Amino acid sequence: MGKIIKTTCASCGHEWVNKIGCGLMHGSLGNIAGLFSEEESERIREYMTRNAYPLFDFAYRLAYCDHCESLVSVPVLELKDESGRYVGSCKQCSRKIEIEDIIEEADETSCPVCGRASLHTEDTGLWD
């Protein structure tokens, strides 16, 4: 089950609501593959054909999109034995998000709008 989080900037008042974590459908690598670009999705499916019991970690994670100057949630997949890491695109502008843009601790990250480190995150609900 995933969480819905609200991130608010105490300095400029901007607010973002994002879904993070994963849902029921994400237990299957086949469903997850469809969330990535065509090329990546092909590589993921190929991995599935080579591994009957694929080991992976999947979650939507909070990330910073420098194009939108916004906090968004992106799908992140890690294939265990190939050290393959896949990061999806921004859902607003569809640009590729880099692994460095993934936010580990929102409370320690600068606000994408005003640049101050005054973000605060709270859980507002669950999804799936």
Ligand SMILES: [Zn+2]
């Ligand atoms: Zn964007």
Ligand SMILES: [Zn+2]
């Ligand atoms: Zn701000």
